[in-house]
Amino acid sequence: MTLYSRVRPLAFTLPPERAHALGKQALRAVQSTYPTRAAVSYAYQYDHPALEVDAFGTRFPNPVGVAAGFDKNAEVTHALESLGFGFVEIGTVTPYAQTGNDRPRLFRLREDRGMINRLGFNGHGMEAIKSRLERDGVPDVPLGVNVGKMNTSSEAEAIEDYRRVFDRLSPFADYVVVNVSCPNTPETFDESSPEQLRTIFETLEAENEAEKPILVKVGPDSPDESVLELVDIVREFDVDGIVATNTTTEREGLESPNREERGGLSGEPLADRSTELVRTLAEYTDGELPIVGVGGVDSAERAYEKVRAGASLVQLYTGFVYEGPSTAKRINRGLVELLERDGFSSVEEAVGADLE
Numbered sequence: 001m002t003l004y005s006r007v008r009p010l011a012f013t014l015p016p017e018r019a020h021a022l023g024k025q026a027l028r029a030v031q032s033t034y035p036t037r038a039a040v041s042y043a044y045q046y047d048h049p050a051l052e053v054d055a056f057g058t059r060f061p062n063p064v065g066v067a068a069g070f071d072k073n074a075e076v077t078h079a080l081e082s083l084g085f086g087f088v089e090i091g092t093v094t095p096y097a098q099t100g101n102d103r104p105r106l107f108r109l110r111e112d113r114g115m116i117n118r119l120g121f122n123g124h125g126m127e128a129i130k131s132r133l134e135r136d137g138v139p140d141v142p143l144g145v146n147v148g149k150m151n152t153s154s155e156a157e158a159i160e161d162y163r164r165v166f167d168r169l170s171p172f173a174d175y176v177v178v179n180v181s182c183p184n185t186p187e188t189f190d191e192s193s194p195e196q197l198r199t200i201f202e203t204l205e206a207e208n209e210a211e212k213p214i215l216v217k218v219g220p221d222s223p224d225e226s227v228l229e230l231v232d233i234v235r236e237f238d239v240d241g242i243v244a245t246n247t248t249t250e251r252e253g254l255e256s257p258n259r260e261e262r263g264g265l266s267g268e269p270l271a272d273r274s275t276e277l278v279r280t281l282a283e284y285t286d287g288e289l290p291i292v293g294v295g296g297v298d299s300a301e302r303a304y305e306k307v308r309a310g311a312s313l314v315q316l317y318t319g320f321v322y323e324g325p326s327t328a329k330r331i332n333r334g335l336v337e338l339l340e341r342d343g344f345s346s347v348e349e350a351v352g353a354d355l356e
């Protein structure tokens with residue numbers, strides 16, 4: 001029995017946002033001194049050469065990253081590195097601070113091992129995050145920056161939002177993600193319409209003198225044809241990868257009392273759909289565009305499924321909430337065992353193993 005499995009029932013008596021805030025406070029304490037960071041790294045990091053991945057010109061020590069939304073404001077990137085994650089994606093970052101939607105806006109679905117959130121891009125805004133990154137430095141593992149727009153922005157303003165956040169924060173990033181798939185922002189226009197996408201990517205490409213890798217994050221709810229059309233569009237530009245997927249508005253097969261809450265569903269109920277989309281994308285792009293698989297990863301088996309379906313890297317958020325601080329270590333250790341069992345010498349060798 002892990003310590004977290006004893007602490008979790010207590011944490012789960014708190015409202016989820018309160019528990020998240022307390023968890024973040026603990027992580028801030030971890031990263032505040034060198035000895036605590038070193039002690040946590042010693043306890044939780046798991047290194048193995050088979051876990052190293054090269055993707056879009058960046059070297060990842062292991063393929064298990066923290067998904068966007070967990071550390072929206074870049075407050076605990078160093079602690080997450082100490083917990084053994086191979087990369088951390090901050091954001092979604094918007095140009096100015098936003099409070100997001102009214103509370104409650106985050107719900108646990110314990111029976112389903114899921115969560116529903118309708119936070120609505122709450123965050124400190126790009127200037128505060130830039131100052132924090134300058135002050136605290138970036139972690140040693142790759143840092144992704146997920147960029148978004150203000151909830152109130154018009155179609156034209158949205159382009160400028162993406163451009164400004166990119167301009168401010170891409171110098172700190174190993175890769176940038178354009179998030180056009182959040183189910184919780186007001187739908188005043190369709191961000192993933194072909195014209196809007198083209199304008200976003202044209203603008204960022206013009207801004208991208210340092211040639212930072214740019215990825216696009218897609219949702220799981222559109223028909224496959226629409227997602228593939230989106231891929232065609234981003235490939236007209238120099239897009240370096242795809243993050244699949246964001247949360248879902250589907251509610252099939254859920255048991256928890258909170259299942260009717262409005263918002264994006266994450267965790268176990270999303271796992272198969274997101275893996276299916278990873279596979280569709282990997283087949284469609286012939287493995288030429290690195291894919292970051294995200295949705296319901298909470299174990300080595302779940303991570304491995306996504307790798308075999310074509311993901312070069314995986315990320316998680318909800319699995320971390322349910323499994324606690326040793327999540328990355330357990331997944332990485334388990335991945336090495338699964339690779340050995342199946343005769344692969346590295347994660348990279350197993351990417352897309354299940355494809356025809």
Ligand SMILES: Cc1cc2nc3c(=O)[nH]c(=O)nc-3n(C[C@H](O)[C@H](O)[C@H](O)COP(=O)(O)O)c2cc1C
Binds near residue numbers: 316
């Ligand atoms: C509370 C919460 C907040 C999130 N915020 C963001 C966000 O700001 N930007 C984003 O691109 N994805 C966000 N996500 C989606 C996650 O990055 C991820 O795509 C999704 O949760 C599926 O992964 P999981 O099943 O491991 O949680 C959020 C997810 C949760 C649960």
